[in-house]
Amino acid sequence: MWGSYGNTSQDTIQLWFFIVAIIAIPLMLLPKPLYEIYCGKSKHHHAPEKGQEKLMSEDNMAEDLARRSSVLDVEVSNNIVYSEE
């Protein structure tokens, strides 16, 4: 296609394609991380705000649960009585 057989410009074109493709590799790998490191454009997520109290601790959870289950009339307690004569 490019020139006659044995005297072709395909070699030159391929060489340049290859060189540009090789240059593209560091271009896509390096500048972005370097920019983010040195220009301080941190993309970290916000840390959770301090002073957030937990609404329910384990203790009042059990208490609350007992209250609510009594409302629902769910018998959880063991009512078996041993009688020994």
Next chain:
Amino acid sequence: MQHLQKVTGDYRAILQLNRDEREEFLNKLVGQALPDFSLTKIEYLKVFMLKEREIYHQLNQMDLFNNFIQGRIYIPDKDFDEVRKLLAKLERKDSPTGQLIKHNTKNYPTLFQTNSFTCSAQEIVETYGIPRYKEANPGLFTCVTFPFLFGVMFGDIMHGAILLAFGLLLIFRQSRYEKTFLSLLIPHRYLITMMGFFSLYCGFVYNDYLSINLNLFGSCYQPWLAEPGKAIPRISNDCVYPFGVDPVWGITSNGLTYMNSMKMKISVIIGVVHMTVGVFLKASNAIYFRSLMDFVFEFIPQLAFMLLLFGYMDFLIIYKWNVDWGLWSNQAPSIITTMINLPLTLGKTVNPV
């Protein structure tokens, strides 16, 4: 002795009593269903516990203030009024009141509205990664490109027809399979149908019916005139098989080599096109977010790398297809060798195109 017998008898009676009590207690728990529910008591308690745990889990994510609790949730804009209505409906006299306040933040989560057709493709995309809020969604393209690429790989008329029939069965007899093990496939019924359709289509392109070539439109070659070791004569020079691969390849000795080469090249071309589309999606994101950094140092080098190596390979493939190598077939360049020589000899070609 009598005393001992009396003692053991007593203990036996106690044990029996204990057993009866235990049975009665357990019977109350698991024996019969509760009057208002179709659940036994133990199941009811389990559900109750699960609900409670979930409520506590949600409550623990909220902030506690003096006399109110604040929680933050993301609601899609179009559902906002509905949530507000629901909240108003939940309010009773003795219950705490709720209020919905709109508040804009920067970090929204991604939400893709899917339907029964797009959900399977979206699921496939999300196994690789979920686009950030307002980034382009490749799932839309995947709806077609995934089944098509599957068809390119699967391509067989019979196998494709079976898959297509199975997919159509899932669509039109959906209710019948909802309670069988096939229910797992029902969400993906449209995807399966598309996969079957494209397999059927590619089967016709490859002219493969259970690995047999079908002579549907009449071959352009006359194998009965062929001499051993020579090319099979053609009917006329401008005769072309109307659709797909000429069935005469099925009886040639180089048929497998030809089919492998053709299928591999088609796959490479389609693959490179798909990947280039992906790179362009990245460009659309960079433009949308006005990020020069992403555009110049991500999109452009990626596109350059892609097109200069693999786009060039596609060009070579298509160019080679368009040349009649008849007399020079020993000088025809091997695409793979050319590509390997690109880094090894820095572009020196043995057989130029």
